[in-house]
Amino acid sequence: MEHIPAADRYQQKMQYKYCGNSGLMLPRISLGLWHNFGDVDNFGTATDMIKYAFDNGVTHFDLANNYGPSPGSAEANFGKILKNNFQGYRDEMIISSKAGHSMWNGPYGDGSSRKNLMASIDQSLRRTGLEYFDIFYSHRYDGITPVEETMQALVDIVKQGKALYAGISKYPPEKAKIAYEILKSNFVPCLIYQDRYSMFTREVETETLQLAADQGAGVIAFSPLAQGMLTNKYLHGIPENSRAAKSTGFLQKDQVTEDKINAARQLNEIALCRKQTLAQMALAWVLKDERVTSVIVGASSVKQLTDNLESINNLNFGCEELNVIENILVQINK
Numbered sequence: 001m002e003h004i005p006a007a008d009r010y011q012q013k014m015q016y017k018y019c020g021n022s023g024l025m026l027p028r029i030s031l032g033l034w035h036n037f038g039d040v041d042n043f044g045t046a047t048d049m050i051k052y053a054f055d056n057g058v059t060h061f062d063l064a065n066n067y068g069p070s071p072g073s074a075e076a077n078f079g080k081i082l083k084n085n086f087q088g089y090r091d092e093m094i095i096s097s098k099a100g101h102s103m104w105n106g107p108y109g110d111g112s113s114r115k116n117l118m119a120s121i122d123q124s125l126r127r128t129g130l131e132y133f134d135i136f137y138s139h140r141y142d143g144i145t146p147v148e149e150t151m152q153a154l155v156d157i158v159k160q161g162k163a164l165y166a167g168i169s170k171y172p173p174e175k176a177k178i179a180y181e182i183l184k185s186n187f188v189p190c191l192i193y194q195d196r197y198s199m200f201t202r203e204v205e206t207e208t209l210q211l212a213a214d215q216g217a218g219v220i221a222f223s224p225l226a227q228g229m230l231t232n233k234y235l236h237g238i239p240e241n242s243r244a245a246k247s248t249g250f251l252q253k254d255q256v257t258e259d260k261i262n263a264a265r266q267l268n269e270i271a272l273c274r275k276q277t278l279a280q281m282a283l284a285w286v287l288k289d290e291r292v293t294s295v296i297v298g299a300s301s302v303k304q305l306t307d308n309l310e311s312i313n314n315l316n317f318g319c320e321e322l323n324v325i326e327n328i329l330v331q332i333n334k
Contacts, residue, residue, distance in 0.1 A: 003085035006055035013312045014057025019218030019293045022191055024165065026094060028287055029309060030060035032222060032296035037077050038068035045301060050081050052302045054089075056309055062222075062296050063128070064098040064139055065120045071103050072127055079128035093134075097124045098169060100139030112138055112145040117153040121162050135191060136163035138179075141171045151182040158188045165191035173207040180215040190217045192293065197221035199230055199267070199282055199329055200260060209291045218293035221286050225297070226260075230282035235265055259332045266328045270321065280311035285325065287315050 006012075016025040031053045037046045050061070067074035075097065082090070099120030102110040108119065121136055136157055138150050154166040166188050168179050176193065183190045193212040197204050201223065212219050225231055264278065271281035286295050299305035317325075 002087060003051050005051075005086075005089065009055050009057050012055075012057045013309070015312055015315075016059075017218075017293050019192055020212070021189075021216035022165070022218070024094070024191065026060050026218070026220070026294045027058050028294055028312060028315075029058060029283070030062055030094075030220065030294045030296045031058050031305070032062040032298045033074045033078060034062075034064070034067050034222070035298050036300045037074040039070050039073040039077075040068075043077060043080075046077055047081050047085065048302050049299055049305055050078070051085060052305055053309075054086070054093075058309070059092060060094040060096070060294065062096050062220075063124075064101070064137075065124050066101050066103045072123070075124055075127040079130070083129055090130075095128070095130065095133055096135035096137065096167070097121075097128075097133050098137035098139035098167075099124070100137075100142065100169075111142040112140065112150040114149050114153040117150065117157065121157055125162065132161060133163045135165045135167050137167040137169045137192075137194060138171075139169050141168075141175045147175050147178045148182060151179050151186075155183065155186040155188045167192040167194060169194040170196075173211055176208065176211060177215075180211075180217065184215075190215065192218040192220055194220045194222060194296075196223045197286055197292070197295075198224045198226040199285055199325070200226040200263075200332065202329075209289065213291045219291055220294045220296060221292055222296045224283055224286045224295040225279055226282075229260055229264060230267070231279045232268065232277065234261055235268060235278075257332075263328050263332050267325065270324060274314060274321075276311065276314060277307055279307060280314075283308060283311040284315045285317070287311075288317055 015028045019026050063075050099117050100112050108115045157163050158166055166183055171179055180190050195204050209219060268278040271278045274281055283295055286292055297308045
């Protein structure tokens, strides 16, 4: 049975913010499908999370061609969820995808070449059943392909109507600046820059955030909870069945250091005083920067997603709070 979205979905607590200098608004919290939406995951749970997100004002869903596992399965599953539950609601959604990481065998299934991007978007559109993406990103600078080649591919993708906007992800500042200038000169300005940003990962503060602002691009942060380290999951070490306990994946045991566990415990005490969970405060901390348009959360259940969305209730920090938090964070980088 097709899902009937909540009638008051735009009267809920979600807030929206214009993305850079564009006329496009994004929800402050977007749902990412990096994990928990692939072939190995529960399709019913994935469906419930998409329904719940949309019912609560989340309009942006973030994909990439290689999300799964298996690669491509998150896009295929998302396409099925849309077809089965959201016929007639496409124009209320912002759906983004990316290409640039390893996706298929051979020399053309990886990297930032024109060949890879043009083939990738066609494959992604087929998997999702969409006619276009709202945002299509170059997922990374591969260190080899000239930025000019990659940006021309994005320009052509937009001008061919396969995407409405172009974005870049994880580009080093010197390459991002070139990318911004090329896109702007071709009248397809970069809508948005995506990178990792959290209390525990702050490299973008050095140069990247201000560069995006100067160029009129929005910023969207992924892994704002540091792969779960900024939740109550690791306050007492590494539990069994956690992401860090697995031998594969992006969060490894050696990343969950004693310094970070201690920092998380101290941050949790501040969160409790704010009547928030640690995860809610961590999301609010990223969103406090005016240059950040949205954060991408990943969730494995509706309950987890509910907790994340509650962060919208309190995005404000006092000067004293920020000073205490900064002192805690400085310790883990010494």
